[in-house]
Amino acid sequence: MRESAVSAQSAMQGALAGRRVIVTGGARGLGADFVTTLAAAGARVVFGDVLHEAGEALAQSLAAQGHDVAFAALDLAQPDSIAAFVEHAAQRMGGIDALINNAAITNSGGKFAHEISVPTWDAVMDVNVRGTWLMCTAAQRFLADSGRGAIVNIASDTALWGAPKLLAYVASKGAVIAMTHSLAREFGAQGITVNAIAPGLTEVEATAYVPAERHAFYLDGRALQRAQVPEDVTGPVLFLLTDAARFVTGQLLPVNGGFVMN
Ligand code: NAD
Numbered sequence: 001m002r003e004s005a006v007s008a009q010s011a012m013q014g015a016l017a018g019r020r021v022i023v024t025g026g027a028r029g030l031g032a033d034f035v036t037t038l039a040a041a042g043a044r045v046v047f048g049d050v051l052h053e054a055g056e057a058l059a060q061s062l063a064a065q066g067h068d069v070a071f072a073a074l075d076l077a078q079p080d081s082i083a084a085f086v087e088h089a090a091q092r093m094g095g096i097d098a099l100i101n102n103a104a105i106t107n108s109g110g111k112f113a114h115e116i117s118v119p120t121w122d123a124v125m126d127v128n129v130r131g132t133w134l135m136c137t138a139a140q141r142f143l144a145d146s147g148r149g150a151i152v153n154i155a156s157d158t159a160l161w162g163a164p165k166l167l168a169y170v171a172s173k174g175a176v177i178a179m180t181h182s183l184a185r186e187f188g189a190q191g192i193t194v195n196a197i198a199p200g201l202t203e204v205e206a207t208a209y210v211p212a213e214r215h216a217f218y219l220d221g222r223a224l225q226r227a228q229v230p231e232d233v234t235g236p237v238l239f240l241l242t243d244a245a246r247f248v249t250g251q252l253l254p255v256n257g258g259f260v261m262n
Helices: 003-012 029-040 052-064 079-093 118-146 167-188 212-221 230-239
Strands: 020-024 044-049 069-073 098-101 150-154 193-199 252-255
Touching: 003 230, 020 029, 020 079, 020 118, 029 044, 029 052, 029 230, 044 052, 044 079, 052 069, 069 079, 079 118, 098 118, 118 150, 118 167, 150 167, 150 230, 167 193, 193 230, 230 252
Parallel strands: 020 044, 020 098, 044 069, 098 150, 150 193, 193 252
Antiparallel strands: none
């Protein structure tokens, strides 16, 4: 395991023990790193994804190590699936303390604005924006009952620096950031914190298609000049679920080695 992963894990040890967390899009990539690190920190996790085989495999391997982790089918494009997933997770864990809205689709990558089709635009918005909204509202009453409810929305720094040739995705992440602000005010009355993390370009299977020039552009523009890996994002995300962050809400934290500063 990388040194950064070990330190994120040990920093969270105890702080998240027994915490009941749901994660969307946990079957691979950043989501799988959140799930794995949460499990290692003693949290109880139910994660959902459209990738059933990969999700089941991850859950089984973590359960075999003694962790309280389960996978459940989830399709954010389907409102009924969202409601069923949240109910199932709450029933399994006896409530929900935290929600990480991580799942998203990109689809518009490599295309100019005029090349994106309306069905592509709608698909991106349905999953990334409507899906995030519906996850938040489905989980709201459980998070309120928790007394220390926390939501972390995974945005993207592409919405902050104006990444070209990615318009539907960038617009959806801008919406996620805006929803984070408004939901923080609405949910604050119930003691639920709502924050967003904006990762920079991170080395995962899903970004293997990103052209080398864009990887180089990020590398050159970072204050910390190395490739970004999932473990870089996990620590800040998990911090926002801990009791150390109970007075932090409505905030956006870019996690990108200093590529974009706000
Ligand atoms: P990824 O594609 O590996 O992860 C996304 C996960 O969401 C996948 O497991 C996918 O199957 C799942 N998913 C997709 N559609 C779904 C649906 N309809 N219902 C349920 N699950 C669905 O990509 P990733 O890079 O790990 O991305 C994770 C998050 O981080 C996303 O929100 C992404 O926008 C954000 N992000 C990633 C980067 C990066 O460079 N990797 C940078 C900025 C932000």
